[in-house]
Amino acid sequence: MKNSPLYKGSLSTIVLKLLEENSRMYGYEITQKVKELTAGELNITEGALYPSLHKLEADGLLQAEMVHIGNRMRKYYRLTETGKKETADRLYELKAFIEQMQLILNTNLTNPQGI
Amino acid sequence: MKNSPLYKGSLSTIVLKLLEENSRMYGYEITQKVKELTAGELNITEGALYPSLHKLEADGLLQAEMVHIGNRMRKYYRLTETGKKETADRLYELKAFIEQMQLILNTNLTNPQGI
DNA sequence: ATCTTTTGCATAAGACTCTTATGTATCCAA
């Protein structure tokens, strides 16, 4: 479903969350993992992901490691200590945000227990 | 609280949802309503809201009505028929988005029933 | 063998949405 505009702003948090779970991942792997987790509903584009990874690295939240696989290279990322703390903060914020959205969505009673 | 970057993209959907509930509202009222619903956690800025309202109107989803209150004016908005349909679509998308976020957030078992 | 798809990285132009700053003006309470 074509990545609704709601997706905006959540990409880097998703990346951090996945790296919290998996310890190290490379870019392409992240796009596939998100596709898998959301049953194809959310597709992270490379044009969004790579700049985002670079920024997270520049901000000191991720550290990169190049690994050669045969003749190709992969760039693995993992969380730094700072990144681990930031991830916790962002996940807390994301959960708060979802709660706020639900407060707004559930002002009527058509869906009492939320989605 | 400081409107996290996650907020991006959801403003117009929030506006549409509120107008679905209230039949007609004016800009300032919308900012106050959101503040109230989220216990002050989400603050819509006027610099974001008014251009958004103008766009929704230009897109034919809202129709405006000027009302004089004493010496002041209020610009009330309400959903058009097209706007009602679009609202249903966007709310469906927002719920789907939240579900997708929860799929990603709940890949571990520290919080089995979600937020 | 050759062609296409998948894997895997990257950047750039442009669109879109928001923040921050600014402007105007009325109403109400201290």
Add this chain to the structure above:
DNA sequence: TTGGATACATAAGAGTCTTATGCAAAAGAT
């Protein structure tokens, strides 16, 4: 009479994404 709340609006800039493009190796298909 002064400040805060109400009420509209626009503009510059920042941030994040889409879309397009480029390069190249590996794998699968014909």
